Amino acid sequence: METVVSGIRPTGNLHLGNYFGALRNFIQMQNEHNCFFFIADYHSLTTHPTPHDLHGNVKQVLVEYLAAGLDPEKATLYIQSDVPETAELYLFLNMNAYIGELERCTSFKDKIRQQPQNVNAGLLTYPTLMAADIILHKATKVPVGKDQEQHLEMTRQFSNRFNRMYNVEYFPEPQAFNFGQALVKIPGLNGTGKMGKSEGEGNAIFLADEPAAIRKKVMKAVTDAGPTEPNQTKPEVIENIFQLMRVVSAPETVQNFDEQYNNCQIRYGDMKKQLAEDMVAFTAPFRERINELLSDEAYISKVARMGKEKAQASASKTIREVREIIGFKSF
Numbered sequence: 001m002e003t004v005v006s007g008i009r010p011t012g013n014l015h016l017g018n019y020f021g022a023l024r025n026f027i028q029m030q031n032e033h034n035c036f037f038f039i040a041d042y043h044s045l046t047t048h049p050t051p052h053d054l055h056g057n058v059k060q061v062l063v064e065y066l067a068a069g070l071d072p073e074k075a076t077l078y079i080q081s082d083v084p085e086t087a088e089l090y091l092f093l094n095m096n097a098y099i100g101e102l103e104r105c106t107s108f109k110d111k112i113r114q115q116p117q118n119v120n121a122g123l124l125t126y127p128t129l130m131a132a133d134i135i136l137h138k139a140t141k142v143p144v145g146k147d148q149e150q151h152l153e154m155t156r157q158f159s160n161r162f163n164r165m166y167n168v169e170y171f172p173e174p175q176a177f178n179f180g181q182a183l184v185k186i187p188g189l190n191g192t193g194k195m196g197k198s199e200g201e202g203n204a205i206f207l208a209d210e211p212a213a214i215r216k217k218v219m220k221a222v223t224d225a226g227p228t229e230p231n232q233t234k235p236e237v238i239e240n241i242f243q244l245m246r247v248v249s250a251p252e253t254v255q256n257f258d259e260q261y262n263n264c265q266i267r268y269g270d271m272k273k274q275l276a277e278d279m280v281a282f283t284a285p286f287r288e289r290i291n292e293l294l295s296d297e298a299y300i301s302k303v304a305r306m307g308k309e310k311a312q313a314s315a316s317k318t319i320r321e322v323r324e325i326i327g328f329k330s331f
């Protein structure tokens with residue numbers, strides 16, 4: 001049995017990228033492993049949310065975890081800020097993290113571009129906070145999408161560095177993980193590559209989206225003028241639409257449009273209509289569960305309390321041992 005840790009930032013509703021990159025794996029892994037899944041609310045402070053938005057987004061993501069099938073009896077489902085041991089480990093790791101390696105991190109460079117008016121220290125040390133989340137429970141497997149690969153590499157670096165520094169074999173080497181083997185990157189609809197909340201309007205399909213919103217976004221998806229030669233290689237924007245279809249549609253449907261593309265008879269309008277309907281059908285059960293759960297305050301607070309208790313038990317054991325290793329001993 002492996003120890004599994006993963007988290008999602010509460011920056012709004014979860015989209016299909018979050019689902020296929022992470023959440024789907026959480027649901028499969030909870031049956032076999034010792035799993036800790038959390039809501040990364042400390043991480044979300046790098047973008048300065050208002051208290052009202054922060055609280056609302058944490059609730060929304062908690063509900064969406066549950067709606068997607070996460071079972072709080074099987075996995076430990078918790079809110080990061082309910083476990084302040086995370087912050088203590090983050091502090092320890094920061095003492096052995098170097099400015100150069102943090103500045104070279106791709107996600108930091110992206111953030112500087114996205115929010116040049118707010119390049120705070122939390123952004124720079126984002127990878128040490130993420131490493132703290134993971135090694136706090138001594139995880140060996142971390143189900144994430146492809147965009148988190150470098151963060152996992154840095155986590156291994158920090159974890160090995162701690163072991164070397166104190167001459168212990170305390171923290172394991174956590175590996176990024178996906179059931180489908182290779183880590184996935186779900187593309188967005190506006191031709192910018194990755195599906196994500198900060199990648200522009202209309203780019204992401206959310207689990208909570210109404211059918212009309214899904215149809216509107218899909219019909220607006222970026223395409224090209226169409227193939228001119230049989231069997232030609234698909235440009236990225238078209239490959240993206242096919243990739244989205246591969247995750248929500250039946251294999252025969254994908255094959256059918258693939259053949260149409262290859263003999264230059266494809267009509268993108270038809271393909272998008274089909275994709276929209278398959279997305280509506282795929283998200284329908286989530287949408288219903290989300291709406292039911294959102295009004296069940298008693299259940300939400302019970303889940304949060306249970307998760308906090310279980311996560312704290314694991315975290316406080318690690319922190320006790322780490323303090324001892326570092327040399328903070330009681331008199």
Ligand code: TYM
Pocket residue numbers: 005006007008009010016017018019020021022040043129130133134142143144145146147148151184185186187194195196
């Ligand atoms: P976040 O909140 O941006 O995304 C949550 C999870 O969803 C995956 N994901 C995607 N996967 C495939 N295609 C996409 N288009 C796509 N968009 C998002 C992400 O890879 C991620 O797995 N730093 C993390 C949160 C975090 C964390 C952790 C994860 C904090 N501490 C510890 C694992 C372990 C993040 O910002 O993910």
